[in-house]
Amino acid sequence: MFNNDLKYAFSRINKTFMMSKVPNKGLVKILEMKSGDNNDLATARITFLTKRGEVEEGDISELKFSVGKLGYVNSQLSGEAMYISRAPVRLDYKQGLNTGQLTHIKPEKFQNLKPGWLETQHKAVSECLEGEYPKLGEVIEQVEEFNTQVAFSKCFAISRKYKLLYKEMVAGVLTSDDKVKLNNQFSFAEEELIKEVGNENFSR
Amino acid sequence: MKTFLAKTVADTLALAPKPGLFGVEVEVEGSAILPREINNSWVVTRDGSLRGEAYEYVFSRPLGKEDTVLEVKELYRQLNGKVTDSMRAGAHVHVNCLELTMRELFTFIAAYYCFEDLLTEDLGEERQGNLFCLRLSDADYSSAAIMQCLSDRNLTLRSGIFTNAGLRYAALNLVSLSKFGSLEFRAMKTPQTPEPLLDWIDLLGTMKEQSKLYANPSELLGAFSANGGTAVAEVLLGKHAARQIAKPNFERSLFEGIRAIQHWVFLNSWEK
Numbered sequence: 001m002f003n004n005d006l007k008y009a010f011s012r013i014n015k016t017f018m019m020s021k022v023p024n025k026g027l028v029k030i031l032e033m034k035s036g037d038n039n040d041l042a043t044a045r046i047t048f049l050t051k052r053g054e055v056e057e058g059d060i061s062e063l064k065f066s067v068g069k070l071g072y073v074n075s076q077l078s079g080e081a082m083y084i085s086r087a088p089v090r091l092d093y094k095q096g097l098n099t100g101q102l103t104h105i106k107p108e109k110f111q112n113l114k115p116g117w118l119e120t121q122h123k124a125v126s127e128c129l130e131g132e133y134p135k136l137g138e139v140i141e142q143v144e145e146f147n148t149q150v151a152f153s154k155c156f157a158i159s160r161k162y163k164l165l166y167k168e169m170v171a172g173v174l175t176s177d178d179k180v181k182l183n184n185q186f187s188f189a190e191e192e193l194i195k196e197v198g199n200e201n202f203s204r
Numbered sequence: 205m206k207t208f209l210a211k212t213v214a215d216t217l218a219l220a221p222k223p224g225l226f227g228v229e230v231e232v233e234g235s236a237i238l239p240r241e242i243n244n245s246w247v248v249t250r251d252g253s254l255r256g257e258a259y260e261y262v263f264s265r266p267l268g269k270e271d272t273v274l275e276v277k278e279l280y281r282q283l284n285g286k287v288t289d290s291m292r293a294g295a296h297v298h299v300n301c302l303e304l305t306m307r308e309l310f311t312f313i314a315a316y317y318c319f320e321d322l323l324t325e326d327l328g329e330e331r332q333g334n335l336f337c338l339r340l341s342d343a344d345y346s347s348a349a350i351m352q353c354l355s356d357r358n359l360t361l362r363s364g365i366f367t368n369a370g371l372r373y374a375a376l377n378l379v380s381l382s383k384f385g386s387l388e389f390r391a392m393k394t395p396q397t398p399e400p401l402l403d404w405i406d407l408l409g410t411m412k413e414q415s416k417l418y419a420n421p422s423e424l425l426g427a428f429s430a431n432g433g434t435a436v437a438e439v440l441l442g443k444h445a446a447r448q449i450a451k452p453n454f455e456r457s458l459f460e461g462i463r464a465i466q467h468w469v470f471l472n473s474w475e476k
Binding site: 064087091101105110169 | 343
């Protein structure tokens, strides 16, 4: 990774978010990088902020090169689920994630995120990347209780009006017996939806 | 009057048709002094993203398949083993799409995206998730933007994915369409010998031609369901298919590739 070039590596990951290979560690924010005994990348040590807000140290080898696939993020602040997409931005030259690369995708409009958004959503974005979502039943309870939109997978969410959303598009409904039902034109997503909710929560 | 999908890329983007199938850009970080001139087919430039003794060698004009092979071999003959292995240096292949209809263009794009993760595996570990060539599985903005363009029936409105040079660090760079009328495939790390690059060029040329066998992206994805991934891979990739089919993750990766694009493939009308 990074041609074993310490300075180059740091310039590409400093102050960005990278995924850890350590189980349950998730997304970490790189705060600092120090050369090791051999002054090479393999022995470099990094200081990072965890999704729980703790500052820790580790080896650079603990980082995954690829951050992974984004999708719905259940926001930490409002609870509102937003479909977040990374753009192949040229000018920031960063390997890790930062807010400038991210867009809230809506069918009618692509919306840039406010500076610092990723810092405020660290845990929520980590959960998205790790594929951690509430089950459909919990999602319905949250929609009822908080009158907000909540995701149950990277691609699917329930809107505050109890519509089934696929990447922010209305793809179906929540039936009166709390099952999800796809509109005909979204039948291509049936297999994916059943995988997420199980046959028992899917209505034909 | 021709509909949006029936127009050629050249007409849609008001570009003059150009002969030639490929454009090639080879970024090189050298282990020794590199040549500053090759021949009339190559332009030699500096590239700010490279380090040390480094140049970018770029075709001066698109070339046909046979001439492309000859020129890539000639470049490597003159580079004479001085190409270092660098994550910064890529070999980018432009495939001329000016003569394609928009329907054919989107079918070619869909075909590539289905196989993108599998193909990138062959191009080096550091190309998977690399900031210089993000795949759809790393950065799916391109897929959302294509959806928007198809909805608008216009390549240049709103999303910017076909026009904004700031968005060109995708493994499949769509921005080059508006500038050159080509799709730019950026996923390959500059190899130290010409053979991997020639193989990649051949594969992309094959995929472009073979994707025309499907009437539109919907028919292409339908063929995966009807005939299976192996059969479609054999059609689209020809002699290059066997290497992909043999991978243990072939079906799963292909399935993920299809899922990443199915919304814009199936939610759009491909009639006009």
